[in-house]
Amino acid sequence: MMAGRSVTKADRHLDTLPKLLAHNAREFPDETALREKTFGIWVSQTWSQYQDNVRRIALGLTSLGFRKGDTVGIIGDNRPDWVAAEIATHACGGISLGLYRDLMESELGYLVNYAESRFVFAEDEEQVDKFLTLDDEIPSVEWIIYEDPRGMRKYDDPRLMSLEELRKRGDELHAADPRLYERMADETDGDALAILCTTSGTTSHPKLAMISGRRLINHCHNYLSVDPKGPDDEYVSVLQLPWIMEQLYVFGFALISRMKVNFVEDQETTMSDMREIGPTFLLLAPRVWEQIAADVRARMMDSSWIKRKLYDFFMKIGLAAFEKGRVSRLATFFLYNALKDRIGLSKVRSAATGGAALGPDTFKFFLAMGVPLRQLYGQTETLGAYTIHEPRDVNFDTVGVAFNEEIEIRVDKPDPQGVGEIVTRHANMFMGYYKNEEATKGDLRDGWMHSGDAGYFDANGHLVVIDRISDLAEMSGNRRYSPQFIENKLKFSPFIAEAVILGNKRDYLAAMICVRYSIVSKWAEKNRISFTTYTDLSSRKEVYDLIYSEVEKINDTLPEAQRIRKFVLLYKELDPDDGELTRTRKVRRGVIAEKYGEIIDTIYSDQDHVDIDTTITFQDGTKQRIQTTIAVRKVGDVPESRALTAAE
Structure with a gap:
């Protein structure tokens, strides 16, 4: 392995991701940069191979008529090709837009149209289907480039192209002009808009924050000054790449410090894969x-x-x-x-x-x-x-x-x-x-x-x-409290996956709780409690008794005025697809108050249950009718409450 020169804050000319990558590929060509677990085997990619992949994709985009300032949407699991597509976009003078892999069609369509993306990279058939379903609702999209060819033969949409075909087009351009990509990377402007990063969107559609290469790199230098990294560090990329922090680590940190980035095979194998790598x-x-x-x-x-x-x-x-x-x-x-x-x-x-x-x-x-x-x-x-x-x-x-x-x-x-x-x-x-x-x-x-x-x-x-600030609330009598603080205490319980604390303008606090199905179902089986679905399990008296004991434990750690006096177990898990959580799993309280208004009103009444008859829609479009009864369980003495609607 060559003993090359590492990047420092003084290297102000290395102000874009393509320039940083080119530097590492030149100085440390045989050093491992990325790893991906595929079919149970860890496959490594050196800096030189990383650069070659980016070059092939960038020149392939150029052959399709890519123009400076074009926006490219990228959606899929965390993969080396995802990362290469983003840097290739920047090398072409374009703007990358990371899209969360679990976006619904309507959310995807909104973001693609807002950014007017001409090109999109989609990992597999599942993601391609979202774009094809939108069809003429996304008029700006001219090319849909897919990585995984499985299941794609049945499609004949002219916008479709495999990533391998794009690379071949790039190879042809490289053969005609071997130094074209090198010139493209050298000409990238650190002050130009390079990344559109979605905000969390807790109250409405997410906004798109504009970020330049220079600002990202300079901020990473500041961060690394207090949390240094180096070539011997191992990082496992778990959080979705569109998130700003994953952008910092997978791109900024890795390209500056040469920290190795590892991608797990599947979300379900994350913990076992992480154990094999032993991240630092x-x-x-x-x-x-x-x-x-x-x-x-x-x-x-x-x-x-x-x-x-x-x-x-x-x-x-x-x-x-x-x-x-x-x-x-x-x-x-x-x-x-x-x-x-x-x-x-x-480690x-x-x-x-x-x-x-x-x-x-x-x-x-x-x-x-x-x-x-x-x-x-x-x-x-x-x-x-x-x-x-x-x-x-x-x-x-x-x-x-x-x-x-x-x-x-x-x-x-x-x-x-x-x-x-x-x-x-x-x-x-x-x-x-x-x-x-x-x-x-x-x-x-x-x-x-x-x-x-x-x-x-x-x-x-x-x-x-x-x-x-918008979530801070006051009970009657001007008693302030933070819902998030109490929710976090509840979620320390292994049996509670999500919780929403209620009580704004009320006389006492209450909670809507989602059980952690993977653990509560195991507990139920061990205790010979029969159930069929999440809805059925969450309505069982034994499960209510279990959560009651957990709430009591939490109450013992809270001030008297901030203790939970009633709770219900929701018939479904809160889901970003239903607008109840953001893609980074933050509670959208306005949506919760509106959607579950009847349940909230019942909690703050004298009734001990609420009848539910509703329909939920799954990500694949299928629907299921749910008819159940939710019990309202009291915890200790409950103060008398005046009548108040959920909207208040």
Whole structure:
């Protein structure tokens, strides 16, 4: 392997992703850059092979008449070809638009039309079908390029082309002009619009944040100054590539530091694949960390009596030591080392969570285990995270401090407790919202990005994020509370997958809860409780009793005024496809209040149940009628409540 020169912040001429890739391919041609697990085998790609793939795709696009400024939509699982398609787009002077793989046709059509994409990359038949179903509803699309040819022979749409055919066209162009791609990459402009990144869209259609190559790369340099990476680091790309943080890691971090990026074979094999790689760096969304913690506790439920007792014993010792700022060698030797190895975290030197708040109980679980977990905070508009915990100063109630002095953070219009809106400014933020100057002016004022989040600085200068300002609520009597804080506590339970806290303008708090089907169904089978579907399982009295005990445990950790007094178990899981969650799994509270208004009104009445007769639509278009009865369960003494509608 050649001993080449690594990229530093001083390399200001390397201001686009194609230029960075060309540098690595020239300096470190035989060094492993990417790995993908295919048919059970890890297949590596060197920097030279990575560059060749990008060149073939870029020249193939050029042969189809690609023009500077064209927008390319990319949809599918995290794969090397996904990554290559984005960099190839930039090499052609184009703009990439990452599309979440689970988008419904209507959402996909909206984004493709909004960006006026001429070209789209679709991984397989499932994704191609979405575009073909939209047909003339997406008039800007001229080419649909697919990677996986299985099932594609039955289509004769003239817009379709296989990725392999595109590469062959690129090879022909390369043979005619061997230095064409090199010139294209050299001519890319670091200040030109390169990436359209969707915002979370908690209240409406997502906006498209405009990002240049230079801003992405410079922000990654700042991030790497507080969380360094190198060629010996291994990263497993789990979160969807359209998300801003995955853009930072898979593109910025990897191309600057040469951190190896690994792609799992399938979503279902993520944990086993991750264990095989042994990542040194990991970013997971809060829901994934919660799922891992829940799975550990679920596996212990299935183990023998003696193993459960030993697990509880050493976990108690470990947590007690952690609370005192120490590490229990006993718990580490007998429990934590084996546990970390089992879940693929034994080699992790840096771990992060971001995108939403992670419950403090889940945070403690991993920190006590020795996983160096840190919280990040940021928005798409700020190019993702701009705060992080320092390695020796992790406080799970906060999101840490700014990366460096270049990043300014303030709290606007604080109340007497110091809580106000979090506002930030740094040199590498987004360029504005695509085709939406009004929204840009609304959120970006005098160079300051108004986050819409409520927070404050603690005594140590750490930023504390409470919730979205629009989501902060008040019970009657001006008693303020954060729904998200209580929801995160509930989700620490292995039996609870999702929760929505109610109580705005009410006399007490209540909860709508979705059980974690994979674990509760296993618990039911073990306890000989018969059931047929999720709806049937969630309506069982035994399951209500189980969740009742979990809610009681959470109530013991909450102030008296913020305790949950009633709850219901929903007949279905909350789903982004139904508009109830964003694609990054944040609750859309307005949709919930409208959709489940009848249930909410019943909770705050004297009735002890609500009859449900509704139809749900699955992703494949099939429909199912659900007829069931949802019980309203009281927890402790319930204050008398005045009549109030869900809309209020």
